[in-house]
Amino acid sequence: MRLAVLLSAGLPPTRAWTHLAEDDDPLLAAAARVAEAGGDVGAVLAAAGGAWAEVAAVWTVAVETGAPLAATLRDVVGALREAAEVGADVRVALAEPTATARLLGWLPLLGIPLGAALGFDSAGILLSDPRGMFCLAAGAALVAVAQAWSRRLSRRARPPTSVPGLRAQLWAVALSAGVSADRARDVVDAAMPGSVCGEPADEAARTIAFAHRAGVPAAELLRADAWLARHRARTDGRTAAARLSTRLLLPLGVCTLPAFLLLGVVPMMLGVLRSGALP
Template sequence: MRSDRAARSLAIDGLAILADTVATLLEAGIVPEVAWAYLAEAGNDPLAVAVGRAVARGESVVAAIVHGGDAPSRRVKEARAVLAAAWWVASESGAPLAACLRACADSFRGQGDTERDIAVALAGPVLTARMVSILPLVGLLFGAVLGFDTVGALTGSPVGWGLLIGGVLLMGLGAAWNRMLVRRATQTNGDRAIELELLSVALSGGAAIAVARELVAEATRRFLPGGAEAGSTVDHVLQLSARAGIPAGGLLRSEADRRRRESRSAGQTAASTLAVRLMLPLGLCVLPSFMFLGVAPLVLVIVSSTFATL
C-alpha cells in the first residue's frame, strides 16, 4: 500500500513537471500544438505522447488530456481532469495558458508533497499493524514447535472447533478493521481549492464575474463532476474584492492556498492519530484471536493429557 502511494505521488510530480515544461515552451512563443508535438517526440511521458499524437490527428488538447494513453490511478486521473479543466477555462476565457499551467503545476506539487507526508507518517503504524495481525498464527505454530498437538486440540472437540472458528473470525475482523482505518487515514476530499483556482484563471482572462462563474460551473460539470463546491467561499471573496476595490484573482488564489494547507494538515493529523486508532483492533480482535488460537489450545492439550493419566 505504501508503494502504491509513493508511485501515485511520483506520477503527480511528473504531471507537475509536464505542466511546467509546456508552460516554458508557451512562454518562449511556441504554440500549444507544436509544444505538445515536441514533448511527444521526446517520449518521456505517456500523457505527453498521447496528447501529441491526438493533436497531430486534429483532436483537442483537452480531450487528449482527459483520456490519456495509459491507465493511471484514480488520484492521478483526477489531477489530469483538473489540468484539462484549467486548460479549457483558460482557452474559453482568453487567460494566459502559461500562467494557468504554472498554477496547476504548483497545485500538483503540493498534492504530491501531501501524499508523501502521509505515506511517511503511516509507514510505522501500518507495518506494526501487519506484524501484530499475524500473532495468532505465530502462537499456533509456536505450540506445534513445542511438541503440542495444537491443531488436533482445535479440531478434536466442539470446544476446540469453537476456539478455531472464533479465532479465525476475530483475526479476519481485525485485519479488515486495520485496512478500513488505514483507508480512512489516506482518504482525501480531492482538491477543495479547484473552483477558486479556475475562477481566478477565468478572471485573469478579462471575463466578467458572471461569465467567469458560468465558465467555471461548466468546466466543473464537464471535467470534475465530483469536485468540491466552494460557492459560499467564492461569494465571500468576491464581496471582499468589491468592497476593497481590488482584483479578485489574488484573493481567490490566497484562499485556494489556505484550503490546500488545511487539507495537508488534516491528512497529516489523520495519519498521526492512526497509531492510536490501530490499538482498537489490536485489543479487541488480534489479542483475543491470539488467546483462542495460541494459548487456549495449549491449555486444552495440557488439561486433556492430565486427565488421561489419571
C-alpha cells in the first residue's frame, strides 16, 4: 500500500522503491537496486515467495500491459487485503475444533495419574503385568492413530494458501490497460501460472467469451468473478470448519475413548483383581 501511495503522489517507480528501502528490509533494498538498474522488479519479489509472489504478479502485469501502477496497486492490494481477511476468518473458525481435538487427544494419558490419585498402581500394572503391557501398547497405538487422524482432518479443512480470484483480478487489470485478450492471457500466465494461483486458467477466458457475446465490459465481469471467488472461499472455509467439528468426533469415539479405557480404567480393574478385593 505504501508503494501505491508513493506512486500516486507522482514519484517514479525507482524513487518509490528507494524510499521503501530505507526501512532496512533486504528484499526492498534488492528491489530498489534492480529498479534503479532498469531490471525486472517482479522477478525479485517473486523469488521472495509468500505474499510477495502476489505483489510480484500484480507489478509484472501492470508493467507488461502499461496499466497505471498506482491505480493498479491500490485496486489489487485491496483485493489481497480482502483475501487475507478471508483466510483469517477461516483460521479463526478452525481454531476451536482443532484445539479441542488436540486437547482431548491426550486425555487417555491422564488415566495413569488418575489411577495413582485413586490409590491404584496403574503405572506398575502397565509396565509389569502382561495384560497391563498389552493395554499400554494398544492404548498408545490408539492415541497415535487418533492424533494422526485428527491432524489429517484438520489439514483437509484448512483454506488454500493461494489468493482466491487473483487470476481474474489480473485479467481485469490487463484488459483495462487496453491489451487484447490473447495478450492478457500470455501476460497473466507468465506472471502467475495456474499451479500457483490455484485457479483454472480457462475460467477467465470463459468470462471474456461471455462478455463478448453479451456486449458488456469484460473487466467488470472479471472483477465480479474475483469478488465471488473470495466470497465463496469464505463460505467454503466456514462450512469446512463446521464439518470439522463433527468429523473430529470420529477419532474421539473410535480411538481416544477406547485408549482411555485401556490406559485408565482397565489397569485399575486389574489392580482390584490383583489385590483380591473381588472374589
